[in-house]
Amino acid sequence: MKKLQLRIITSIFAGLFLGLFVFTSCEGPEGPAGKDGLNGTDGTPGLNGDVTCLVCHNADLKNQITVQFARSQHASGAIAVEYAGGRAACAQCHSHDGFVEWTLNGEVASDIADPKAWECSTCHDLHNTFDSTDYAFRVEGAVAMLDGSGATVDEGNNNLCINCHQARTGRASFDKDPTTYTRTFSGADYEVYKNTTAIGPNGSVTVDEVNMTVEVVFDVPTGYSYISSTHAGPHHGPQGNIWAGIGGTVAGVPYASHSGGCVGCHMGPESNHSFMPLAENCDACHGSKETEMDEIAERIQLVGEALEGIHAVHFSEEDGLFHPVYASLSTEHFDAWFNFMYLLEDRSHGAHNPTYYKAMLTQCETALGI
Ligand code: HEC
Ligand code: HEC
Ligand code: HEC
Ligand code: HEC
Ligand code: HEC
Ligand code: HEC
Known part of the structure; x- marks a missing residue:
């Protein structure tokens, strides 16, 4: 089958080169219309x-x-x-x-x-x-998103990227029946959980100073959700969701101006197959948006600090990044944490969908009293 296809293609090429030769070498009067061909x-x-x-x-x-x-x-x-x-x-x-x-x-x-x-x-x-x-x-077809939203995204060549660059976990998957979880922390975690207050209304913290361990009972009643691992969240690479305006806990507008998509910004003439979002690729539509992106980065940082204040994330001096920690949080705080993780993992400082970024940041800031 493959061989047959290749043979057909080889003959197309042969035909085309012959055609090119005829077209470029003798510019006589126009001939009669040709027969319908395989290549259109x-x-x-x-x-x-x-x-x-x-x-x-x-x-x-x-x-x-x-x-x-x-x-x-x-x-x-x-x-x-x-x-x-x-x-x-x-x-x-x-x-x-x-x-x-x-x-x-x-x-x-x-x-x-x-x-x-x-x-x-x-x-x-x-x-x-x-x-x-x-x-x-x-x-190249439409992409059924994996975030549990039931959404489908169908945007030309961008589909290819979105197959992989998308979230794998939706907000709803964190809503479980009321329960409690008991965990014991030691080593580097001792300092992280010793003073935690993110334990739900009837949770408890028991510190063993001799053995340097902490036992935490996380109480997760209705109206609360549980951060269930230090890798919890939408997963790395949720760029497709953000661009399409889905996945966060607030309503979004698809691509908010950036209809050129992944390919327009990451595969413009200068960057092409390096996939780098070079500034030259933005020039087609507008000048530098660095000031706006810096403002957004600053807001994300402040939200991260506020989330650390309520023991929902931990800032690691080692890699300079915020990481989730086990926690039972009220719905409003949990939503703020979830939206923050989305923006952190998206890594575009607003470029992927400025309007959606701002709506998600506003939810975070309101919930956390910033
Ligand atoms: C819009 C861009 C584009 C056009 C136009 C195009 N190709 Fe391709 N073609 C590609 C890409 C991309 C690949 C895969 C990567 C590579 O091999 O460079 C490819 C692969 C191929 C292959 C190897 C794979 C296969 O399908 O067997 C052949 C043969 C081929 N093209 C022939 C042609 C012929 C003949 C034409 C004109 C009728 C044509 N192409 C027009 C982009 C194009
Ligand atoms: C991660 C996916 C990906 C990989 C890997 C990839 N390409 Fe492409 N390629 C694309 C996309 C997407 C486009 C269409 C870009 C657009 O819409 O402008 C494209 C377009 C092209 C074109 C059309 C001409 C152009 O510049 O637009 C050629 C030729 C091509 N690719 C060849 C290659 C070759 C050769 C390689 C390996 C060295 C490669 N591609 C690897 C995604 C990929
Ligand atoms: C097969 C899945 C897959 C496809 C298709 C794909 N990507 Fe990726 N992409 C990844 C993964 C996974 C990484 C991280 C790779 C690593 O670090 O080993 C990545 C890395 C990247 C990076 C670099 C991230 C960094 O940290 O510097 C950019 C930018 C990117 N992809 C954009 C695109 C664009 C644009 C497309 C579509 C044209 C695309 N990707 C298609 C899976 C994919
Ligand atoms: C639906 C696609 C998809 C699946 C499934 C997936 N990943 Fe990824 N992952 C990505 C993409 C896309 C990136 C690159 C994101 C970026 O550069 O922003 C990535 C990045 C990563 C990174 C790098 C993070 C960083 O900060 O550099 C790690 C580690 C990783 N994935 C681990 C995993 C593991 C482990 C699994 C399986 C349990 C997994 N991934 C399953 C799409 C996926
Ligand atoms: C409006 C232009 C634009 C669009 C549209 C766009 N990107 Fe980006 N992307 C950027 C910019 C700018 C950055 C941030 C670069 C930086 O500040 O490090 C970025 C960052 C990324 C990163 C992280 C790379 C890194 O080095 O940190 C990945 C992966 C990525 N984009 C993939 C995608 C995918 C997939 C799509 C389509 C769903 C997409 N982008 C759409 C401009 C764009
Ligand atoms: C296909 C056209 C197009 C491309 C390409 C494009 N943009 Fe945009 N972008 C727009 C439009 C339209 C707006 C809304 C009007 C405005 O703010 O200029 C916008 C707005 C923005 C905003 C929001 C500004 C604010 O007021 O908060 C940012 C940030 C942004 N773009 C970043 C980028 C970056 C970075 C690139 C290149 C990597 C890029 N854009 C490429 C069309 C584009």
Whole structure:
């Protein structure tokens, strides 16, 4: 099947080169309209199929893309090789092999022994239509979001990115029947939990100063939610949700102005396959928005500090980041924590959806009395 396809394609190329030769070498009077062709050329002058192929398939562009891609974090793939790329639960987003298996079978059935980082064929595969919008993507349809919201996002070439760059946990998954959780903390956690007050209305903290351990009973009645691990939250990379204005606890507007999407900002002419959101890519629409983004970054920092004040996060001197801590929080405080984790993991300082960022920050600030 594949061989047959290649043979057909080879003959298309042969035909096209012949066509190019005829078109460029003798500029005689216009001939009669040609027969309908496989590549959409129906013989009408101006619809010359070879030019379309060369827009994407030329040596200069291929060299540029190869160099750019080598600089992308997708190509270095530290996490793919060392950590998550082989694990069945993570591989669909974290390695070439996992993504390919997931696009073919809808799941990654078991761990992968020797996972590879991304390559051209992670995202690209075979052509479908050979027209000017056919980038030969491996997958391009609408994306059913994994955050439990039931939302679907269908936005052209951005779909490819959103398959992986999306949240995996929704706010609702933290709402459980009333219960209590008892945990004992020691080591570095001793200092973190010794004075915690995020224990719910009837929770308790018992400190053993001799053995340097803390036993905490987290009470989680109706109207409270529980931060159930130090990795809790929407997970890394919820950029697709934020751009589409979904996932936080307040209503959002999709992409709020940034309809060019992932591809417009991360694959503009200068950055292209490095996927870097260079300032040059913003120039098409407006000047620098650094002041606005700095203001947003400042607001996120203040919310983080307020959340540390109520024992919902812990600031680590080691990596300079806020991390979740186990806690029972009132709905309003929990929502603030959840929205904060979204903005922290999104990492765009507002660029992905300025309006949604501001709405989520306002919820945080109101709940925390900032
Ligand atoms: C739905 C796709 C998806 C799944 C499934 C997924 N991840 Fe990720 N993960 C991502 C994306 C996208 C990023 C990069 C986000 C970014 O750079 O902002 C990421 C980043 C990470 C990072 C790096 C965080 C950092 O700050 O550099 C770690 C660690 C990680 N994931 C672990 C895991 C583990 C472990 C699993 C499986 C239990 C998993 N991921 C499953 C999409 C996914
Ligand atoms: C992470 C996914 C991804 C990977 C990996 C990737 N591409 Fe692409 N590629 C895209 C997207 C998305 C577009 C469409 C960009 C747009 O809409 O402007 C694209 C467009 C292209 C184009 C069309 C010309 C252009 O500049 O728009 C070529 C050619 C191409 N890719 C080649 C490659 C090659 C060669 C590699 C490996 C070195 C590669 N791609 C790796 C996502 C990817
Ligand atoms: C919109 C950009 C674009 C156009 C136009 C385009 N291609 Fe491609 N093509 C790609 C990308 C991207 C890939 C995958 C990455 C790579 O190999 O550079 C690819 C891969 C291929 C492949 C290998 C995969 C396969 O489908 O078998 C062939 C052959 C090919 N193109 C032929 C053509 C021909 C013939 C035309 C014109 C009729 C054409 N392409 C037009 C972007 C394009
Ligand atoms: C197969 C899943 C997958 C696809 C498809 C994908 N990404 Fe990624 N992307 C990831 C993961 C996972 C990481 C983190 C890689 C690592 O650090 O090992 C990442 C890293 C990145 C980074 C760098 C993050 C950093 O910390 O510097 C950017 C930017 C990015 N992706 C943008 C995009 C864009 C734009 C697209 C679509 C054109 C896209 N990605 C498509 C999974 C994916
Ligand atoms: C309006 C332009 C814009 C759009 C649209 C956009 N991005 Fe971004 N993105 C940025 C900027 C700017 C940053 C932050 C860079 C910084 O300050 O480090 C960023 C950060 C990121 C990061 C973290 C990279 C890092 O180095 O920290 C990832 C991953 C990412 N974007 C992926 C995406 C994906 C996937 C989409 C589409 C769902 C998208 N972006 C849409 C501009 C954009
Ligand atoms: C396709 C057009 C387009 C592109 C490309 C684009 N933007 Fe925007 N952006 C807009 C529009 C329209 C607005 C709303 C009007 C305004 O504030 O200028 C906006 C607003 C913003 C805002 C909110 C400003 C505020 O008042 O709070 C930020 C931040 C922003 N853009 C960042 C970026 C960054 C960073 C890039 C490039 C990486 C970028 N944008 C690329 C169209 C675009």
